[in-house]
Amino acid sequence: MVKNICCIGAGYVGGPSCAVIAYKCHDIKITIVDLNQARIDAWNSDVLPIYEPGLDEIVFARRGKNLFFTTEVDQAIIDADMIFVSVNTPTKKAGMGAGMAADLAYIENATRRIAQVATSSKIVIEKSTVPCRTAQSMRTVLEANSSGGIRFDILSNPEFLAEGTAIKDLTNPDRVLIGCLQTPEGFAAQQKLVSIYTNWIPKERVITMNLWSSELSKLAANALLAQRISSINALSAICEATGADVDEVAYACGTDSRIGPKFLKASVGFGGSCFQKDILNLVYLSEQLYLPEVAAYWKSVVTMNEYQKQRFTHRIVRTLFNTVTFKRIALLGFAFKKDTGDTRESAAITLCSYLIQERAHVAVYDPKVGAKQIRMDLTEPGV
Numbered sequence: 001m002v003k004n005i006c007c008i009g010a011g012y013v014g015g016p017s018c019a020v021i022a023y024k025c026h027d028i029k030i031t032i033v034d035l036n037q038a039r040i041d042a043w044n045s046d047v048l049p050i051y052e053p054g055l056d057e058i059v060f061a062r063r064g065k066n067l068f069f070t071t072e073v074d075q076a077i078i079d080a081d082m083i084f085v086s087v088n089t090p091t092k093k094a095g096m097g098a099g100m101a102a103d104l105a106y107i108e109n110a111t112r113r114i115a116q117v118a119t120s121s122k123i124v125i126e127k128s129t130v131p132c133r134t135a136q137s138m139r140t141v142l143e144a145n146s147s148g149g150i151r152f153d154i155l156s157n158p159e160f161l162a163e164g165t166a167i168k169d170l171t172n173p174d175r176v177l178i179g180c181l182q183t184p185e186g187f188a189a190q191q192k193l194v195s196i197y198t199n200w201i202p203k204e205r206v207i208t209m210n211l212w213s214s215e216l217s218k219l220a221a222n223a224l225l226a227q228r229i230s231s232i233n234a235l236s237a238i239c240e241a242t243g244a245d246v247d248e249v250a251y252a253c254g255t256d257s258r259i260g261p262k263f264l265k266a267s268v269g270f271g272g273s274c275f276q277k278d279i280l281n282l283v284y285l286s287e288q289l290y291l292p293e294v295a296a297y298w299k300s301v302v303t304m305n306e307y308q309k310q311r312f313t314h315r316i317v318r319t320l321f322n323t324v325t326f327k328r329i330a331l332l333g334f335a336f337k338k339d340t341g342d343t344r345e346s347a348a349i350t351l352c353s354y355l356i357q358e359r360a361h362v363a364v365y366d367p368k369v370g371a372k373q374i375r376m377d378l379t380e381p382g383v
């Protein structure tokens, strides 16, 4: 029986996903750790570091009972039977694969820390989104650094929550994926995690598979979702040129049960910390596997997204008599979508930067994003 869980990374995934486990399983002690003291302090305060509908109630109900937030990483690792690794995996900024591959440094550091301080066997769960076969590297690090007599079993349990609906997605998910090595020990570890989720999720929605399928499924799901957005956005360009209405076209297509209505809303383009990163990750993986046609196919989803953002701004400028110089333009909403305060890769950043380059006066308001964050996003190198 798992009695003690540690989650490394108190971010948008680690925080809500493990808070929900604490909320649903009162007899399991959950400790969420992070190196970022300010973030942990916020988790322990009245104003949580992330905005997510329904999150406050869950955290306030279990905090100090079976849910704890701390920067004492080593102690939490030592005490845990099971460790979720929910650290960030951003796109690499420099070196091999820069601009495409996932930066696995945070995963590796967390894994090394587990190996160095663990004094008993652990189930280590890859929760972060990672390229296919990262679990293999984690296993190598753990086995090479651990002292005798300690066993590490690795599981892949990618997270499918969407920001803005995270609590709903976590309490009533379409599915949970758990990948394991196809060995008796792997299956045993997998069953322990299955039995945690089945405390509140119907058994048929907890899908088990091998490690590599589970890792790849997460990248595949995000690529397919983003592809639909780029597809409808590409059609929106044709609609604008022909006088067709993209909402009518989307409705007509979405009523076909083979297509379905979701993710068919034309927009200024997708944002967020995941879609672009995960597709580029898939592109890099395809290139590494000598599959250039596959890489080009998925790359075009990102290219179309960039084109849509640019096209949107050009249209604003054209509509305002081809100049926005010194015109005051209000931007309502700065987060990458509604019901979140997360601005990572928000289309609003690109939009603002284009408008500012055109010398417009841009006034931004978002009820969930402070002025400091907006300024920081707009003064990032490259924006």
Ligand code: NAI
Pocket: 008, 009, 010, 011, 012, 013, 014, 033, 034, 035, 036, 039, 073, 086, 087, 088, 089, 106, 109, 110, 127, 128, 129, 130, 159, 160, 161, 162, 163, 273, 274
């Ligand atoms: P985040 O940046 O909000 O949180 C990651 C946290 O990990 C940070 O607070 C960081 O300080 C901490 N951290 C990094 N290295 C550490 C270490 N060695 N020890 C302790 N703490 C450490 O990232 P987010 O959004 O939670 O994403 C985490 C992973 O989940 C990523 O791989 C992401 O792709 C994936 N994911 C994110 C989703 C989202 O909606 N944000 C949805 C599904 C998956």
